Amino acid sequence: MESIYGLLGGFAALTNPETLLYMVGGFLIGTLFGAVPGLTSVLAIALLLPLTYSLDVTTALVACASIFMAGMCSGSITATTINIPGAPSSMMTAMEGYPMQKRGEGAKALGHAALGSMIGGSIGALLLMVISPLAADVALLIRTPGKFSLIAFALIVIIISQRGSITKGMVATLLGVMIATIGIDVVQPMARFTFGSSVLVQGIDMMPLIIGTFAISELLIQADSRSTRTVDTSKIQAANVRRRDFIPPLSEVREIGLIRYLKSALIGYSVGILPGAGGSMAAFVSYAESMRSSKHPERYGKGNPEGIAAAECANNSMCGGAFVPMLTFGIPGDPTTAIVLGVLVINGLQPGPQFMTQQLDLVAPMFASLFVSALILVPLTLYLLGPYFLKIVSIRRDILYSSIAVVALVGSYVATYSTFQMALALVFGVLAYFLRKQSYPTVCLLLGFVLGPSLEEYCRRALSINDGSPMVFLTSLDSLFFIILTGVFFYFMVIRKPKKGGVGEPPV
């Protein structure tokens, strides 16, 4: 009962004009960053991170949630209109949306995408509110050896879900873990890898790492490209769209069916809970399942609203699922929730089993923001801004990226008032640039960095309780469970690779 009041309190918090402003502002920024190819909502949240030092934690979380939700659905704008997904999660939407655009039904395709996003996002947020307290209860059962195995499980699943190369994922993850060992040891008061420098004793902050890997490296990558605008305006046909074109006809919605929406949302939510999967995976799995169960699978790939609905519904529902492991176990599974974890840590909060009950008043507004963003802001933005979308996504690159550079660098300065953090951000930016050039996943680097210290701490604690015998990981039940689970995932994802369902590889 108490938690229901707490959650309702979250909605009440949104009525505070300042919080509301941040939610709407966050949503618009998320829409912009999600829609423009080359920018992602992760970058938007990364740029927001230094500002959270001077923001109220609730407000920051509310903004993060709405950016996350907006970024997931706005990628469909360019995916549909010019066949360039604004975000990787909209790859499947491009496959159905672009053929519809060529038939002159682009606005309707966007309408279907928004409707799917709205339904999926709301269901995901609702499930998050219902399930996370239960998950927190389960999390209480896990003790130290189990925590080690759980984090190891998360890291291994993150590595093996990298579709490029498992070895590269592993190298990137371990690099993250290694960077995290700089500074004071997690168990003993002893400085490691400081090379006699006093600035490194504190360890590496998450903020310069995030700014470096997501903002600075993007600048360096973009410096190679020679086009003057983010989207070539000549590709866009100046179609006159009217607002009511965006509303999908009821008959088509009925054809897609409530069941398909619900199923896609559930798939998206479950994929979200898994570490390392993310929106593109959610959209892909849901799209494949929708095609498998469809009465007319032959229509897929030729502009079928069913596919758009399934993909968009799943990737927005993923947002809700992704928060579950982060809030209840303190284990983020994707870059966005890792940054949200950073926001919490900056404000001295450590998510974990008790977090949900003790700090519900802090996270409830975030849940509410996730829900309201999906249910109200997604359709409203499409309806109000829809006709102007194509003008928005074509931005002069020189101005866009120099603005991002200033916000990223000055942001990392203001967080701690030291140019040392700015320099660190640049160093990590260069590192991430090389990693990305050689297709090492930077997401693994970040998650390794975030999870590394806890992995080490639980490993050493578990061993010291049991006189250094590693058998404890096999003898305690919770730990054994996660080790077996790791084995199961490894079996299905590496040894018996999933069959491709005729729609190609999932987008990276």
Add this chain to the structure above:
Amino acid sequence: MKDGNMTASFFPMATAVIMLIALVCAMVQEVKRKKGMKTEEGTEQESSALFSKSYAGISLGAIGVVLLTAGYLLAFDMIGYIVSTFSYVLLLICLFAGELKKNWVMKLIAAVVITSVGYLLFEVFFQVRLPTLWSQ
């Protein structure tokens, strides 16, 4: 290991060992892949743009951004936010536009606007003190 407790060096050493193994695997894979790709060599794209040359796999554009940013970091504390940001943005815009001659007025205006919006955002809106030229 010491009295059943791991020492501080155990974990970094363990990660380093796994890392080395993974790196060897990655190198082997890369060498194999290169061998398979040899037949496709010579198809690298050539472009005549100003910053498209690359040295050791790093493009000139990226090197430019790194150098500019490093210069910006040095200048930031010394000459303050406004002057350093203005010049940084102006140079970055030139770099991203790929040319130095055209549209000077536009570039100057853009640099002024970005600098002042940044100032408003951080100094006024978030009330953080940025270094200034006259504070030193």
